[in-house]
Amino acid sequence: MRLHYTTNSPFARKVLMTAHEVGVNDLIERTVSNPWNEENQAAAVNPAGKVPALVLDDGLALYDSPVICEYLDNLGQASSIFPAAGIERWRALQRQALGDALLDAMIARRLESRRPDNERSEGWIARQVLSVNRCLDAMEADASELSEQPTIGHIAYFCALAHLDFRFADENWRPGRPKLEAWFATFESRPSAQSTIPHD
Ligand SMILES: N[C@@H](CCC(=O)N[C@@H](CS)C(=O)NCC(=O)O)C(=O)O
Structure with a gap:
């Protein structure tokens, strides 16, 4: 899977911290996609043109950060940052x-x-x-x-x-x-x- 992000986006940072906390960092390839540049690659996968966006191996693009974080949390084996229902x-x-x-x-x-x-x-x-x-x-x-x-x-x-x-x-x-x-x-x-x- 590939994350479209920028190094100064706090929403992308949520995703990166989540990946680190639940132990799935190594599964993520990264592309810097500046939403303010004309050649913004994130716009090709997220109609809103925003980062973060995560493209899964089957091509499905996930956005925005709450959705991506929960997806990564589901992949994580070691720990979870989304408490169970309640x-x-x-x-x-x-x-x-x-x-x-x-x-x-x-x-x-x-x-x-x-x-x-x-x-x-x-x-x-x-x-x-x-x-x-x-x-x-x-x-x-x-x-x-x-x-x-x-x-x-x-x-x-x-x-x-x-x-x-x-x-x-x-x-x-x-x-x-x-x-x-x-x-x-x-x-x-x-x-x-x-x-x-x-x-x-
Ligand atoms: N609700 C979105 C917000 C994402 C967002 O606002 N990202 C900013 C970068 S920090 C962006 O891509 N802005 C470009 C724009 O507004 O066109 C999320 O949680 O991912």
Whole structure:
């Protein structure tokens, strides 16, 4: 199977960390497909033109990151980051949705900020900033509940926070969020995180 990804996509990082955590890294071939280039190869397999996209050996293309992560988890023999049916599963999926929502708002803000002056909406940017801060506060409220055993929710939280550090390094999210800061510092040392540090 072949993963279309970029080295700076936090959604692709979710997939790469999942592959590492469940022990299927070696099964994945990789193609860097920049969605912002005209020759974006991801668009040939994902109609949305986004990364990550995973093409299976029989040609079926899977997207987006929640679907790919669950597929890889199913392949993994050693461990699982998707709890079995029950409340823990819903908590993990809800956390994944929260991490992804933080990313969506952060990326929307960044893209809007880069538009020409006469096209940019400061109101739209302010709306995304509010969303980012609400997501961060919800994560802080949840941080002491996070289990030792990682789930897809942990990975989504981590990738979202790490992407804030990567793209908005001058806007530290840590002040006023001590539990989230402590959790992040510990999770950051996992090999799956250390082997997937983003770069442009
Ligand atoms: N919901 C998607 C989001 C994927 C996404 O937004 N990827 C970005 C890169 S981080 C992308 O490809 N953007 C290109 C575009 O929006 O056209 C997922 O979870 O995989």
